[in-house]
Amino acid sequence: MADQQSILKTVDLSKRYEDGVLALDHLNLEVRPGEIYCLLGANGAGKTTTINLFLGFIPPTSGTCLINGVDITKDPLEAKKYVSFVSENVMLYGNFTARQNLDFFAKLGGKTALTKADYYQVMRRVSLQEKAFDQRVKNFSKGMRQKLGIAIAIVKDAPAVLLDEPTSGLDPKAAAEFIEIMTELRKEGKAVLMSTHDIFRAKEIGDRVGIMREGLMVMERTRAELQNEDLNRIYIDYMESEAVPTAAA
């Protein structure tokens, strides 16, 4: 896996906001094909900033952010072809049906030749109920919207998937279904970067887990390393220590 080229990569990536807050401090991160990387950390640790930088929503203060080898700052349109995004609270267009939402975002992602059958297939894959396919999204529950959000990410068929707190607020069944879909994406060779507060899910599906604090990556462990460790304990230790620890292997 170490020999494979990274799909998602940051090199000394930093972000200081206009109000002076250093949200990200020289982050070096790589996510390879077929790998799920879970970013843990408290609110304000820099997880969402990292995702926003990958998507080109905000410019970096320094460093580079590469998607499939393309610098998002230099060629954002090309870079965005290789990444899908699922946000924390997928809202979508309430006046549209599930299929209309899927159709719009598929076209926006460059998939212009998909048929109704293709959309139905993707929605079945994320376990969205058949009767919901042509219902207006404003009547959907959070779980249903989250599934549709993942369907939108899948239909784009990009090599990288970014997820910002995707399991937040989901019921256990929906969360379990989500884990299943992530596992399938890994099998398909997608590079998945997921920010989350959910330590147990991170340990369950993460091939690597990184803990962030105050813009720094303070810890990174592989799945193998975490087999015999208590991730919950490690997380609490890092959060409670007074000084911000430097990055650890």
Place this chain on the structure above:
Amino acid sequence: MLRTVVRKEILDQILSPKFLIVSLLCLVLIPSSLVLNYAGYKNAYREYDASQRETKATTTVFRQPSVLSTFGIGLESVLPKSVTFSKYQTDPKGSQAQNEVLSNINGKLDFVVIVSFLLGLFAILYAGSLVSGEKETGTLKLVLSNPATRSSVITGKFLGGFSVLLIPFAVSTVLGLLILLLEGFPLFETGNLARLAALGVLSILYLAALFSLGLLISTRTHRTSLALLASFFVWIFLTFVIPKMSEPVAGLIRHVPSEEATKANRTQLRNQIEKEKGKALAPLMEKYLNAQGQGKWDWDAYTKERGPVAKSFEDRLAQDLQNFDADYDRLKAVRRALSLNLARLSPASAFTQSALAFCRTGVPDLENFNHSLQTHYLALDQVLFRFQFSDIFESPDGTSRRQMGGDTRPGGKVDYPAFRYQFPSFDAILRSTAPDIVLLVLFNLVFFAAAYYSFIRYDVR
């Protein structure tokens, strides 16, 4: 990509409840206002036609109402229905004070007012939620995570959203026009079609300007409620505050005496010269008109000999009154131009002024009609007034006063000049509204460029 965003925006807006509300209001208000105002025009025209045929007084002229007042009543109610001329005097009937034109052009419910107020409000509110709404729900993040340029997103929002606003407007207007045609509206006569086409273009320019302004507000806010509130306040400021404040501010900068005070001053000036003339003519009156009730009354001799004596006074009086009127008109024109220019800071005012000009009920018509009256007075003076005289004699102690009038015109029928008010031509209106049209285009460019720049520079968080 732009086509995808435009199609999505059109579909999203059409499916929203606000589209239904705007459509219903447009379908009710636009055709009904057109039908009612056309009925009002027909009544006014019947009155005009009957008055013109029945009235024998040939020094009275009537103003033909504009058929396009069906679309914009504007100054129709300010301009007089008829004007009666007499020596040194022009007496308009059925008119209001012309000092404050801006207060009078937004009064009645008509097409221009509906576009200016109602659709203007819809335009700014419609656009106000376009970007802020997507920021609030988070869909903007999802959109921008795709390989779509921000310029195509903001341009698509403008094109799609604005097209949807135009649908109920266009459908209601066409429906209203069809009903008007059934009612006998002369759409294809005397350039009405061209004027209405210009009115349509101005309406689109105005609504696009407010839509762009709403889009700008939307790009600067993160919550729909805040965007709508800000849009509403901006609309109030542009539609009410600026136009309503322009006249008082212009009045402070350029004071113009009231019509009543001016009329009193004019009468005083006239009386003064008349009095001087009376004193100069007093010996002749004593000689021929038997002031003390003694001797022979010789009117013909008096009329013949008074001419050389009275001429200098009458020439002076005519000149002084002409100067007095011209000065007052100039003062009014300067103040009016100042208030109209101040009001032009608002797109609503620029639209209303230019739209009413094309409806022939705007400021150019006011000026054109007043000019026509002056020209007609001079023509009447040539054939009638210059032969009429009126002499006033006061006793030295001022206790008694006599007035005598006559006519030195050679016999025969008076060849009265015809008065037919000529509306300003299309070219003349185009020239007079050029600043407003340029301003509306500028408002569009500035507001959209600002919205575009703001959206391009926006940090998505």
